[in-house]
Amino acid sequence: MTRILAVDDSPSMRQMVGVTLKSAGYEVLEACDGQEALALAKGQAAVDLVITDVNMPNMDGITLVRELRALPHYRGVPLLVLTTEASAEKKMEGKAAGATGWVVKPFSPARLLATIARIVS
Amino acid sequence: MQSPAQTSEAAQAIAAAVAQIELAVREVQHPVEQLGQLIDEMSAGLGVLRTARRRSVNPDGVAVFPDDFDRAVDKLQKQVNGSITQLQFYDRLVQHLHHVQDYLSGTAGELASRSTCDPQSTGVWTGLRDRFRTRLISQSQRQVLDAMLPPPGGADFDSEQARGECAAQGSVELF
Numbered sequence: 001m002t003r004i005l006a007v008d009d010s011p012s013m014r015q016m017v018g019v020t021l022k023s024a025g026y027e028v029l030e031a032c033d034g035q036e037a038l039a040l041a042k043g044q045a046a047v048d049l050v051i052t053d054v055n056m057p058n059m060d061g062i063t064l065v066r067e068l069r070a071l072p073h074y075r076g077v078p079l080l081v082l083t084t085e086a087s088a089e090k091k092m093e094g095k096a097a098g099a100t101g102w103v104v105k106p107f108s109p110a111r112l113l114a115t116i117a118r119i120v121s
Numbered sequence: 122m123q124s125p126a127q128t129s130e131a132a133q134a135i136a137a138a139v140a141q142i143e144l145a146v147r148e149v150q151h152p153v154e155q156l157g158q159l160i161d162e163m164s165a166g167l168g169v170l171r172t173a174r175r176r177s178v179n180p181d182g183v184a185v186f187p188d189d190f191d192r193a194v195d196k197l198q199k200q201v202n203g204s205i206t207q208l209q210f211y212d213r214l215v216q217h218l219h220h221v222q223d224y225l226s227g228t229a230g231e232l233a234s235r236s237t238c239d240p241q242s243t244g245v246w247t248g249l250r251d252r253f254r255t256r257l258i259s260q261s262q263r264q265v266l267d268a269m270l271p272p273p274g275g276a277d278f279d280s281e282q283a284r285g286e287c288a289a290q291g292s293v294e295l296f
Contacts, residue, residue, distance in 0.1 A: 010212050010215070010216075011154070012153055012154070012157050012208065012209075012211060012212055013209065013212050015157040015158075015160075015161065016157065016160070016205045016208055016209060018161075019157075019160055019161045019164045019205060020202075020205060022164070022165075023164045023167070023168060023198075023201075055216070055258075084213060084216070084258040084259070085258065086259075086285075086289035086290070086292070091294065095296045099296060100295065100296060101293065101294060101295040101296055102293070102294045102296070103292070103293045103294075104289045104290055104291060104292045104293075105209055105212070105213070105290070105291075106206045106207070106209035106210060106213075106290060106291060107206070107209070107291060108202065108206055108291050109201075109202040109205050109206070110202055111291065111293055112293070115293050115295070118295070119295070
Protein backbone atom coordinates (compact mmCIF):
# COMPACT_ATOMS: atom_id res chain seq x y z
CA MET A 1 0.00 0.00 0.00
CA THR A 2 1.29 3.44 -0.90
CA ARG A 3 2.17 5.42 2.21
CA ILE A 4 1.94 9.20 2.24
CA LEU A 5 3.20 11.65 4.87
CA ALA A 6 0.90 14.70 5.21
CA VAL A 7 2.44 17.71 6.94
CA ASP A 8 0.37 20.72 8.02
CA ASP A 9 0.06 22.68 11.25
CA SER A 10 -3.73 22.94 10.79
CA PRO A 11 -5.64 19.94 12.22
CA SER A 12 -8.56 20.55 9.84
CA MET A 13 -6.24 20.60 6.83
CA ARG A 14 -4.55 17.37 7.95
CA GLN A 15 -8.00 15.86 8.35
CA MET A 16 -9.17 16.92 4.87
CA VAL A 17 -5.98 15.69 3.23
CA GLY A 18 -6.27 12.45 5.22
CA VAL A 19 -9.91 11.90 4.22
CA THR A 20 -9.02 12.48 0.58
CA LEU A 21 -6.03 10.16 0.58
CA LYS A 22 -7.73 7.39 2.54
CA SER A 23 -10.72 7.44 0.18
CA ALA A 24 -8.30 6.38 -2.56
CA GLY A 25 -6.79 3.63 -0.43
CA TYR A 26 -3.56 5.35 0.60
CA GLU A 27 -2.04 4.86 4.02
CA VAL A 28 -1.52 8.22 5.73
CA LEU A 29 1.05 9.38 8.28
CA GLU A 30 0.65 12.86 9.75
CA ALA A 31 2.97 15.52 11.13
CA CYS A 32 2.03 18.93 12.50
CA ASP A 33 5.12 20.79 11.30
CA GLY A 34 8.40 20.39 9.45
CA GLN A 35 10.31 19.47 12.57
CA GLU A 36 8.00 16.54 13.40
CA ALA A 37 8.02 15.42 9.76
CA LEU A 38 11.81 15.46 9.62
CA ALA A 39 12.02 13.48 12.87
CA LEU A 40 9.67 10.88 11.35
CA ALA A 41 11.75 10.73 8.18
CA LYS A 42 15.05 10.40 10.08
CA GLY A 43 13.46 7.68 12.20
CA GLN A 44 13.36 5.70 8.97
CA ALA A 45 9.60 6.00 8.44
CA ALA A 46 9.53 4.94 4.80
CA VAL A 47 7.00 6.83 2.72
CA ASP A 48 6.25 6.95 -0.98
CA LEU A 49 5.26 10.61 -1.08
CA VAL A 50 5.33 13.68 1.17
CA ILE A 51 2.69 16.42 0.98
CA THR A 52 3.64 19.50 2.93
CA ASP A 53 2.26 22.93 3.74
CA VAL A 54 4.67 25.90 3.60
CA ASN A 55 3.75 28.24 6.46
CA MET A 56 4.27 26.20 9.62
CA PRO A 57 5.87 26.90 13.00
CA ASN A 58 9.22 25.35 14.05
CA MET A 59 10.16 24.44 10.48
CA ASP A 60 8.49 25.71 7.31
CA GLY A 61 7.72 23.53 4.31
CA ILE A 62 10.47 24.83 2.03
CA THR A 63 13.10 24.10 4.69
CA LEU A 64 11.56 20.66 5.20
CA VAL A 65 11.86 19.94 1.49
CA ARG A 66 15.50 20.99 1.54
CA GLU A 67 16.24 18.86 4.62
CA LEU A 68 14.45 15.80 3.20
CA ARG A 69 16.40 16.06 -0.06
CA ALA A 70 19.60 15.88 1.99
CA LEU A 71 18.57 12.48 3.41
CA PRO A 72 19.85 9.61 1.22
CA HIS A 73 16.65 7.57 1.50
CA TYR A 74 14.48 10.58 0.58
CA ARG A 75 16.37 11.73 -2.51
CA GLY A 76 13.98 9.94 -4.84
CA VAL A 77 10.77 10.45 -2.84
CA PRO A 78 8.30 12.87 -4.48
CA LEU A 79 7.74 15.98 -2.33
CA LEU A 80 4.53 17.85 -3.12
CA VAL A 81 3.91 21.30 -1.66
CA LEU A 82 0.28 22.12 -0.74
CA THR A 83 -0.04 25.77 0.19
CA THR A 84 -2.01 29.03 -0.02
CA GLU A 85 1.09 30.66 -1.55
CA ALA A 86 0.57 31.20 -5.28
CA SER A 87 3.37 33.62 -6.14
CA ALA A 88 5.88 32.68 -8.82
CA GLU A 89 8.74 33.60 -6.45
CA LYS A 90 7.60 31.17 -3.77
CA LYS A 91 7.11 28.41 -6.36
CA MET A 92 10.63 28.94 -7.65
CA GLU A 93 11.92 28.77 -4.10
CA GLY A 94 10.15 25.46 -3.62
CA LYS A 95 11.42 24.11 -6.91
CA ALA A 96 14.99 25.14 -6.08
CA ALA A 97 14.68 23.39 -2.69
CA GLY A 98 13.73 20.17 -4.45
CA ALA A 99 9.95 20.09 -4.50
CA THR A 100 8.31 17.84 -7.07
CA GLY A 101 5.22 19.97 -7.51
CA TRP A 102 3.09 22.83 -6.20
CA VAL A 103 -0.61 22.68 -5.35
CA VAL A 104 -2.42 25.87 -4.36
CA LYS A 105 -5.08 25.60 -1.65
CA PRO A 106 -7.97 25.08 -1.59
CA PHE A 107 -7.26 21.79 -3.33
CA SER A 108 -9.77 19.78 -5.27
CA PRO A 109 -9.74 16.18 -3.94
CA ALA A 110 -10.20 14.74 -7.42
CA ARG A 111 -7.37 16.81 -8.85
CA LEU A 112 -5.04 16.06 -5.95
CA LEU A 113 -5.67 12.33 -6.26
CA ALA A 114 -5.07 12.44 -10.02
CA THR A 115 -1.78 14.28 -9.42
CA ILE A 116 -0.69 11.78 -6.79
CA ALA A 117 -1.59 8.84 -9.02
CA ARG A 118 0.55 10.37 -11.75
CA ILE A 119 3.49 10.96 -9.40
CA VAL A 120 3.56 7.59 -7.64
CA SER A 121 3.08 5.62 -10.84
CA MET B 122 -1.16 64.85 19.69
CA GLN B 123 -2.58 62.16 21.92
CA SER B 124 -2.04 62.22 25.66
CA PRO B 125 -0.39 59.21 27.32
CA ALA B 126 -3.78 58.35 28.82
CA GLN B 127 -5.42 58.31 25.37
CA THR B 128 -2.57 56.20 24.00
CA SER B 129 -3.00 53.76 26.86
CA GLU B 130 -6.75 53.57 26.21
CA ALA B 131 -6.13 52.94 22.52
CA ALA B 132 -3.72 50.12 23.45
CA GLN B 133 -6.34 48.58 25.73
CA ALA B 134 -9.04 48.88 23.07
CA ILE B 135 -6.85 47.09 20.55
CA ALA B 136 -5.97 44.39 23.09
CA ALA B 137 -9.70 43.88 23.69
CA ALA B 138 -10.26 43.49 19.95
CA VAL B 139 -7.46 40.89 19.81
CA ALA B 140 -9.14 38.93 22.58
CA GLN B 141 -12.45 38.98 20.67
CA ILE B 142 -10.78 37.61 17.55
CA GLU B 143 -9.20 34.84 19.62
CA LEU B 144 -12.59 34.00 21.15
CA ALA B 145 -14.30 33.95 17.75
CA VAL B 146 -11.72 31.54 16.36
CA ARG B 147 -11.91 29.35 19.46
CA GLU B 148 -15.72 29.19 19.44
CA VAL B 149 -15.91 27.99 15.86
CA GLN B 150 -13.19 25.37 16.30
CA HIS B 151 -15.39 22.61 17.75
CA PRO B 152 -18.17 22.90 15.12
CA VAL B 153 -15.56 22.81 12.37
CA GLU B 154 -13.98 19.74 13.96
CA GLN B 155 -17.43 18.13 14.01
CA LEU B 156 -17.94 19.06 10.37
CA GLY B 157 -14.60 17.54 9.48
CA GLN B 158 -15.54 14.38 11.35
CA LEU B 159 -18.86 14.16 9.49
CA ILE B 160 -17.06 14.49 6.17
CA ASP B 161 -14.63 11.78 7.25
CA GLU B 162 -17.52 9.46 8.16
CA MET B 163 -19.40 10.17 4.92
CA SER B 164 -16.29 9.41 2.92
CA ALA B 165 -15.78 6.15 4.81
CA GLY B 166 -19.46 5.30 4.25
CA LEU B 167 -19.05 5.79 0.52
CA GLY B 168 -16.10 3.42 0.63
CA VAL B 169 -18.25 0.79 2.34
CA LEU B 170 -20.97 1.17 -0.30
CA ARG B 171 -18.49 0.80 -3.16
CA THR B 172 -16.92 -2.27 -1.57
CA ALA B 173 -20.34 -3.86 -1.04
CA ARG B 174 -21.24 -3.16 -4.65
CA ARG B 175 -18.00 -4.69 -5.95
CA ARG B 176 -18.21 -7.79 -3.78
CA SER B 177 -21.84 -8.56 -4.43
CA VAL B 178 -22.38 -11.34 -6.99
CA ASN B 179 -26.00 -10.32 -7.08
CA PRO B 180 -26.26 -6.62 -7.85
CA ASP B 181 -29.86 -6.65 -6.67
CA GLY B 182 -28.51 -7.59 -3.26
CA VAL B 183 -27.07 -4.10 -3.05
CA ALA B 184 -29.43 -2.15 -5.26
CA VAL B 185 -32.46 -2.95 -7.32
CA PHE B 186 -31.25 -0.47 -9.91
CA PRO B 187 -27.43 -0.75 -9.87
CA ASP B 188 -26.89 2.06 -12.39
CA ASP B 189 -28.96 4.42 -10.23
CA PHE B 190 -27.00 3.20 -7.21
CA ASP B 191 -23.68 3.93 -8.92
CA ARG B 192 -24.85 7.36 -10.03
CA ALA B 193 -26.05 8.19 -6.51
CA VAL B 194 -22.73 7.11 -5.01
CA ASP B 195 -20.80 9.16 -7.56
CA LYS B 196 -23.00 12.17 -6.84
CA LEU B 197 -22.44 11.79 -3.10
CA GLN B 198 -18.69 11.52 -3.69
CA LYS B 199 -18.72 14.80 -5.64
CA GLN B 200 -20.62 16.44 -2.79
CA VAL B 201 -18.12 15.15 -0.23
CA ASN B 202 -15.29 16.44 -2.44
CA GLY B 203 -17.02 19.82 -2.66
CA SER B 204 -17.33 19.90 1.14
CA ILE B 205 -13.62 19.17 1.52
CA THR B 206 -12.75 22.03 -0.82
CA GLN B 207 -15.07 24.50 0.92
CA LEU B 208 -13.91 23.59 4.42
CA GLN B 209 -10.42 24.71 3.47
CA PHE B 210 -11.63 28.30 3.38
CA TYR B 211 -12.09 28.05 7.14
CA ASP B 212 -8.37 27.27 7.34
CA ARG B 213 -7.59 30.40 5.28
CA LEU B 214 -9.81 32.48 7.55
CA VAL B 215 -8.05 31.26 10.70
CA GLN B 216 -4.63 31.95 9.20
CA HIS B 217 -5.68 35.44 8.18
CA LEU B 218 -7.16 36.21 11.60
CA HIS B 219 -4.01 34.99 13.38
CA HIS B 220 -1.91 37.40 11.31
CA VAL B 221 -4.37 40.22 12.09
CA GLN B 222 -4.17 39.30 15.79
CA ASP B 223 -0.37 39.40 15.76
CA TYR B 224 -0.39 42.78 14.04
CA LEU B 225 -2.89 44.22 16.50
CA SER B 226 -0.97 42.78 19.46
CA GLY B 227 2.22 44.37 18.19
CA THR B 228 0.43 47.67 17.70
CA ALA B 229 -1.10 47.55 21.20
CA GLY B 230 2.30 46.76 22.64
CA GLU B 231 3.90 49.73 20.93
CA LEU B 232 1.11 52.07 22.02
CA ALA B 233 1.39 50.87 25.58
CA SER B 234 5.17 51.26 25.74
CA ARG B 235 5.87 54.40 23.69
CA SER B 236 4.46 57.89 23.33
CA THR B 237 3.20 58.84 19.85
CA CYS B 238 5.58 61.81 19.67
CA ASP B 239 8.55 59.43 19.89
CA PRO B 240 10.65 60.30 16.80
CA GLN B 241 11.48 56.61 16.39
CA SER B 242 7.83 55.60 16.36
CA THR B 243 7.34 56.09 12.59
CA GLY B 244 9.92 53.41 11.86
CA VAL B 245 8.29 51.07 14.37
CA TRP B 246 4.83 51.44 12.78
CA THR B 247 6.29 50.87 9.33
CA GLY B 248 8.11 47.81 10.61
CA LEU B 249 4.93 46.37 12.14
CA ARG B 250 3.01 47.07 8.96
CA ASP B 251 5.66 45.54 6.73
CA ARG B 252 5.92 42.41 8.88
CA PHE B 253 2.13 42.04 8.74
CA ARG B 254 2.19 42.49 4.97
CA THR B 255 4.76 39.73 4.42
CA ARG B 256 2.57 37.29 6.35
CA LEU B 257 -0.61 37.99 4.37
CA ILE B 258 -1.46 35.12 2.07
CA SER B 259 -3.13 36.77 -0.90
CA GLN B 260 -2.75 39.81 -3.11
CA SER B 261 -6.28 40.88 -2.16
CA GLN B 262 -5.29 41.04 1.50
CA ARG B 263 -2.13 42.98 0.65
CA GLN B 264 -4.05 45.44 -1.52
CA VAL B 265 -6.58 46.14 1.24
CA LEU B 266 -3.70 46.79 3.66
CA ASP B 267 -1.93 49.04 1.12
CA ALA B 268 -5.15 51.00 0.60
CA MET B 269 -5.71 51.48 4.37
CA LEU B 270 -2.05 51.92 5.36
CA PRO B 271 -0.11 52.97 2.26
CA PRO B 272 3.61 52.18 2.31
CA PRO B 273 6.01 55.17 2.41
CA GLY B 274 6.63 55.01 -1.34
CA GLY B 275 2.96 54.70 -2.21
CA ALA B 276 0.97 51.61 -3.14
CA ASP B 277 1.08 49.88 -6.50
CA PHE B 278 -2.33 48.36 -7.14
CA ASP B 279 -2.20 45.44 -9.48
CA SER B 280 -5.70 44.05 -9.94
CA GLU B 281 -4.39 41.60 -12.55
CA GLN B 282 -2.15 39.97 -9.97
CA ALA B 283 -5.05 39.69 -7.51
CA ARG B 284 -7.24 38.10 -10.19
CA GLY B 285 -4.39 35.80 -11.15
CA GLU B 286 -3.97 34.67 -7.56
CA CYS B 287 -7.66 33.90 -7.27
CA ALA B 288 -7.46 31.92 -10.50
CA ALA B 289 -4.46 30.01 -9.12
CA GLN B 290 -6.51 28.54 -6.26
CA GLY B 291 -6.70 24.78 -6.74
CA SER B 292 -3.99 24.83 -9.43
CA VAL B 293 -1.42 22.08 -9.68
CA GLU B 294 2.05 22.43 -11.21
CA LEU B 295 4.52 19.57 -11.45
CA PHE B 296 8.12 20.69 -11.84
